[in-house]
Amino acid sequence: MLTVAEYKHPEALATTDWLATQLDDPSVRVVDVRYYVRATSDGSFRGLSGRKAYRQGHIPGAVFVDFASDLADPEDDVPLNILSADRFEALMGHLGIGNDSTVVVYDDSGGTWAARLWWALRYYGHDAAKVLNGGLTKWTAEGRPLEMRTPTPTSATFRARVRPALRATCDDVRRAIERVDVCIVDALPEIFYTGQVRLYPTHRAGHIPTARNLPATANIDQATQTLLPPDELTQLWRDVDLKPDQSVITYCGAGAYGAYDLFVLYVLGYENISLYDGSWMEWGTNPELPVETGSDNKTLSSG
Numbered sequence: 001m002l003t004v005a006e007y008k009h010p011e012a013l014a015t016t017d018w019l020a021t022q023l024d025d026p027s028v029r030v031v032d033v034r035y036y037v038r039a040t041s042d043g044s045f046r047g048l049s050g051r052k053a054y055r056q057g058h059i060p061g062a063v064f065v066d067f068a069s070d071l072a073d074p075e076d077d078v079p080l081n082i083l084s085a086d087r088f089e090a091l092m093g094h095l096g097i098g099n100d101s102t103v104v105v106y107d108d109s110g111g112t113w114a115a116r117l118w119w120a121l122r123y124y125g126h127d128a129a130k131v132l133n134g135g136l137t138k139w140t141a142e143g144r145p146l147e148m149r150t151p152t153p154t155s156a157t158f159r160a161r162v163r164p165a166l167r168a169t170c171d172d173v174r175r176a177i178e179r180v181d182v183c184i185v186d187a188l189p190e191i192f193y194t195g196q197v198r199l200y201p202t203h204r205a206g207h208i209p210t211a212r213n214l215p216a217t218a219n220i221d222q223a224t225q226t227l228l229p230p231d232e233l234t235q236l237w238r239d240v241d242l243k244p245d246q247s248v249i250t251y252c253g254a255g256a257y258g259a260y261d262l263f264v265l266y267v268l269g270y271e272n273i274s275l276y277d278g279s280w281m282e283w284g285t286n287p288e289l290p291v292e293t294g295s296d297n298k299t300l301s302s303g
Helices: 016-020 051-056 085-094 114-123 135-141 170-177 230-238 257-268 279-283
Strands: 028-032 035-039 045-049 102-106 129-132 182-186 247-251 273-276
Touching (some): 114 129, 129 135, 170 279, 247 257
Parallel strands (some): 102 129, 182 247, 247 273
């Protein structure tokens, strides 16, 4: 079982105080990754870019990355899977992010969307990546400056160094279902995990067999949008019942919330972790893959 009394990797979190002192440092690149999901009249959900919100005000010097149109590989068979190495290199270079850059990512949803880029940077070998604790919510609550100007960063050279262990495949997950040394964690809200509501109208309802449910938003103080203190996180994750010798595969709908659960585990010191990139976007549409519904596995509240 994972037990900690402190963040084991506090460097993965950037404080607003620290970032405010770094805005003029050219080696620090700030990225706005705001994204939203809205319910539609037919009961389904659709993604909404945060680009308009970015243009209305963002942290000074921040560039914008869209979860769907910028980070998703247009040539991958699975919608919204992460960019290929060469495309990711090109995107980072265009944003002025090089291998020597310190990258701070943020959103206004506690980091649950920004973590997608944090994970992608680490997957492609870049350790100097941080999630802004509290994101734009905390930044604005403190009365810190915003700007509407879109910066034009100087291009940089980013060379990807793939870490395959951070990205789980569909086959990895299939094998994990039968293994006691792997814990699968579903990071979606409970209504999707149990199958009460379909995440995608074209996909089946439910979750991957044996998966435990810990919604990404449960890790966050909803009032401040900051990560819960270490003791509260430890208690929260205790019900997932992770064993010391287990590895963890996280997943969600399309790799954002799953990336956030993975981020939290990393902050707490759990190292043997990977993200099932295809998530429900891949699993839920394949009738040959098993699905469970209901809450036979313990489901944790996101409230």
